[in-house]
């Protein structure tokens with residue numbers, strides 16, 4: 001079959017590789033550079049985390065929200081001008097995390113997507129000749145005190161129920177493992193089977209180059225719609241003309257909503273905007289990617305420097321970035337790694353803003369479209385799209401190819417929002 005993949009972030013790129021593995025001719029449509037700065041896949045925190053199974057919303061979180069919103073250095077912000085538009089999404093988001101049974105259901109749905117994430121990515125990256133970008137280093141969660149960990153014990157219990165394993169580290173053990181970290185952190189958890197990608201943009205770019213080397217095409221344009229006759233897909237419409245095809249995959253990240261709606265699926269996709277700051281040639285950095293519990297961010301040493309990524313800003317796709325959010329990340333890193341200079345020159349910090357494609361229930365949409373089963377939805381991976389990219393690509397290819405799926409796709413059914 002000829003399959004058009006719309007979007008060349010990690011989801012589209014991994015899906016394209018898997019479609020070729022199944023013997024299909026593949027055309028990728030992407031207006032920017034594959035893995036370029038327009039994509040969330042470029043600027044994320046680089047975590048290939050097998051333990052990221054919890055939804056973003058959790059019981060009790062809403063009592064913390066007013067405090068976060070009031071705190072100018074907090075991890076969450078909502079642009080007031082965008083609030084009316086975002087209220088329906090926020091309401092569903094709140095409901096999705098309103099009790100632990102719902103959180104458990106989400107964790108069971110997400111675990112197959114992220115389990116052994118570094119191993120699955122390593123295989124893909126090796127095929128594309130960039131296996132050295134993938135590291136199974138573990139992921140390190142650091143807490144000021146053991147009591148701070150215990151305050152989130154239920155969420156760790158749910159991780160354990162889903163097969164996530166970790167080691168507990170006391171202050172001495174943490175110091176020995178990561179001497180760069182400030183001594184105010186006295187407790188840590190090491191999830192050994194997690195990892196990171198040292199340069200996600202370069203990784204995605206290499207996957208797409210690999211697809212092209214295998215005979216796939218990359219067309220620099222934007223998908224605008226579909227030609228469907230008698231329920232069968234005939235072509236994807238673009239400003240450059242119709243691209244005739246048998247099947248298509250929507251993998252346009254946070255910009256997938258309009259395409260989904262054209263196919264009868266009312267997916268409430270929102271952008272959770274996030275930021276990063278990359279400190280070049282850092283004097284001090286962790287060897288293992290770190291998540292400080294008091295920062296809601298990740299710190300990862302990458303090919304370009306120490307990347308601090310995080311923040312959630314609800315402000316829509318078009319508002320200008322607020323670089324203050326990236327400065328908050330940089331400043332937190334200065335407090336986490338005392339070996340970094342206080343007077344870091346501005347030209348050593350590169351900032352970026354991007355769009356997490358987020359469903360309100362933190363579960364991606366992977367499944368056939370209601371109006372035409374020849375089109376497969378494949379987006380909405382929120383905070384875990386890099387980690388879950390390899391397994392998502394495999395599942396999406398199974399659905400396109402009509403093979404028995406690698407794992408149960410029912411939790412990801414995009415039609416769950418149609419009722």
Ligand SMILES: Cc1cc2nc3c(=O)[nH]c(=O)nc-3n(C[C@H](O)[C@H](O)[C@H](O)COP(=O)(O)OP(=O)(O)OC[C@H]3O[C@@H](n4cnc5c(N)ncnc54)[C@H](O)[C@@H]3O)c2cc1C
Nearest residue numbers: 007009011040041044045046047223253274384385386387
């Ligand atoms: C600050 C931040 C930190 C993060 N940290 C992590 C992390 O550590 N680990 C993790 O697993 N995840 C993380 N994420 C989430 C992760 O980056 C995303 O879930 C993932 O990159 C989404 O991939 P995607 O391919 O769906 O979308 P994208 O990477 O955004 O790619 C979509 C592509 O589609 C293209 N496109 C858009 N519209 C069209 C169209 N109409 N036609 C054709 N092409 C189109 C775009 O140009 C873009 O290149 C983070 C995200 C952010 C913002």
